[in-house]
Amino acid sequence: MAEKVTAYRFDRIDETLSQLNREDCAIIAGGTDVMVLHKSRRGVPPKFSKPIVFIDHLSELKQVYQTDKDLHIGACCTYTELLEHPLIPTPIKSAIKTIAAPAIRNRGTVGGNICNASPAGDMLPLLYVYNAKVLLRSVNGDRFVAISDFIQGPRRIQRLHNEIVTEIILPSVLEEGTHVIFEKVGNRNADAIAKVSFAGFMRINKERIEDIRFAFGAVGPTMIRSREIEKKLVGKTLPLADAEIDTIVAEFDKIIRPIDDQRSTAVYRKTVALNLLRYFLSLKQ
Amino acid sequence: MITFTLNGRVVETDAPATVRLLDLIRDDFELIGTKEGCGEGECGACSVFVNNLVQNSCLIPIGSIAGANIQTIEGIIETEQFKILDESYSVAGGVQCGYCIPGMIMASAALLSKNPHPSETEIREGISGNLCRCTGYNMIVDAINLAAQKGDGIWQKK
Ligand SMILES: Cc1cc2nc3c(=O)[nH]c(=O)nc-3n(C[C@H](O)[C@H](O)[C@H](O)COP(=O)(O)OP(=O)(O)OC[C@H]3O[C@@H](n4cnc5c(N)ncnc54)[C@H](O)[C@@H]3O)c2cc1C
Numbered sequence: 067m068a069e070k071v072t073a074y075r076f077d078r079i080d081e082t083l084s085q086l087n088r089e090d091c092a093i094i095a096g097g098t099d100v101m102v103l104h105k106s107r108r109g110v111p112p113k114f115s116k117p118i119v120f121i122d123h124l125s126e127l128k129q130v131y132q133t134d135k136d137l138h139i140g141a142c143c144t145y146t147e148l149l150e151h152p153l154i155p156t157p158i159k160s161a162i163k164t165i166a167a168p169a170i171r172n173r174g175t176v177g178g179n180i181c182n183a184s185p186a187g188d189m190l191p192l193l194y195v196y197n198a199k200v201l202l203r204s205v206n207g208d209r210f211v212a213i214s215d216f217i218q219g220p221r222r223i224q225r226l227h228n229e230i231v232t233e234i235i236l237p238s239v240l241e242e243g244t245h246v247i248f249e250k251v252g253n254r255n256a257d258a259i260a261k262v263s264f265a266g267f268m269r270i271n272k273e274r275i276e277d278i279r280f281a282f283g284a285v286g287p288t289m290i291r292s293r294e295i296e297k298k299l300v301g302k303t304l305p306l307a308d309a310e311i312d313t314i315v316a317e318f319d320k321i322i323r324p325i326d327d328q329r330s331t332a333v334y335r336k337t338v339a340l341n342l343l344r345y346f347l348s349l350k351q
Numbered sequence: 352m353i354t355f356t357l358n359g360r361v362v363e364t365d366a367p368a369t370v371r372l373l374d375l376i377r378d379d380f381e382l383i384g385t386k387e388g389c390g391e392g393e394c395g396a397c398s399v400f401v402n403n404l405v406q407n408s409c410l411i412p413i414g415s416i417a418g419a420n421i422q423t424i425e426g427i428i429e430t431e432q433f434k435i436l437d438e439s440y441s442v443a444g445g446v447q448c449g450y451c452i453p454g455m456i457m458a459s460a461a462l463l464s465k466n467p468h469p470s471e472t473e474i475r476e477g478i479s480g481n482l483c484r485c486t487g488y489n490m491i492v493d494a495i496n497l498a499a500q501k502g503d504g505i506w507q508k509k
Pocket residue numbers: 092093094095096097098099100101102121141142164165166167170173174175176177178179180181182186187188189225229230231232256257258259260391392393
């Protein structure tokens with residue numbers, strides 16, 4: 067017989083937040099990361115050292131809406147819900163289509179992907195280049211944290227134990243004139259964890275680069291993005307000269323330090339990452 | 352107590368909230384058509400419908416399905432859709448050892464009810480979460496194609 071565990075599933079978010087304020091709990095959204103992480107022997111329920119709180123039924127966490135040019139995405143929206151939502155930008159949908167298989171996409175949530183903070187999390191490169199903000203809520207109110215500050219390392223995030231991630235906000239994402247791409251290199255099928263992923267963002271005005279951002283996944287402990295290198299490209303005219311592209315690629319070469327693991331080798335990862343960057347910089351807009 | 356609908360019947364359980372839906376339906380409700388392969392979301396043998404969406408029951412703690420509508424392979428066996436799939440799988444030779452088949456059928460039904468005329472790529476994508484160690488998938492793809500043709504017009508209705 068399974069051990070008794072304390073589990074909460076409140077109808078309302080304020081009750082959920084009050085409970086989190088009283089005790090440290092393990093939050094479960096879709097559970098697709100948590101249930102694998104805490105898996106026990108066959109037939110034995112997964113073990114948790116803390117009480118559990120379910121959140122993925124809370125309607126406040128499942129909304130997608132627009133304010134001005136910002137897009138708000140509820141943390142507990144599943145991948146399938148986002149794929150079917152008209153406000154979600156195409157590059158995000160392309161990234162979602164590379165994630166696992168339909169059954170996982172029917173359960174896994176965007177908030178879970180962020181809070182799991184895997185170096186290979188497929189939502190992350192795009193959220194970095196969109197300058198996404200994470201909205202955290204507790205009994206004390208709301209706070210906003212930039213995604214690049216929120217994620218601190220593999221499975222390490224800047225969340226206090228009484229907080230829930232309620233929304234991911236993409237500032238100015240609905241503005242015209244931007245060009246965004248997502249590329250992922252991995253296997254297909256259920257084992258689709260990225261070996262390398264890349265997101266690029268460019269806003270141009272008559273051939274002139276006004277804003278450019280790029281981020282790599284799975285080549286370091288968190289997403290790799292360098293604002294210094296990006297800045298060097300602002301104001302340049304497209305198409306970039308080969309020598310300019312070479313310089314940028316060489317600078318990135320110095321800052322990415324991928325690792326070997328069962329999915330791929332460091333050398334392969336680096337080569338692919340730099341090729342993806344070169345491809346992005348050579349795109350004729 | 353957790354209350355939910357299982358194959359059209361309202362049921363209750365006092366099992367702990369962390370128990371996997373897979374174990375509950377197999378051990379407590381003795382619905383053993385749903386299989387356990389990997390226990391990690393990778394093989395699809397444990398596929399069920401949760402509010403009409405295919406999901407892996409090995410990843411679902413029962414505390415999260417209070418009030419939900421769960422259907423297992425046993426719950427769809429009487430439907431016209433199941434009969435067409437069953438027939439198509441036999442005709443196309445899509446069944447060998449059979450272990451993956453309940454999950455494959457659930458994934459096939461989920462795919463066809465969303466997209467009654469899928470392309471080959473869409474079929475492969477639809478069953479991409481289901482591993483089969485015997486058939487090499489081509490016969491399964493054929494089976495789904497056949498089911499799409501034979502079952503023209505029946506997939507949209509629920
Ligand atoms: C077979 C399989 C294939 C997969 N393939 C991919 C893939 O291709 N790409 C990819 O990126 N991922 C993949 N994943 C990982 C996983 O599905 C995703 O990371 C998913 O988005 C996690 O969401 P969830 O809601 O299931 O998270 P959960 O497991 O519920 O939670 C994950 C973590 O986040 C915390 N958390 C969740 N929501 C919140 C919130 N709102 N506030 C605070 N904390 C929260 C939880 O406490 C937990 O620590 C795969 C997983 C499986 C099992």
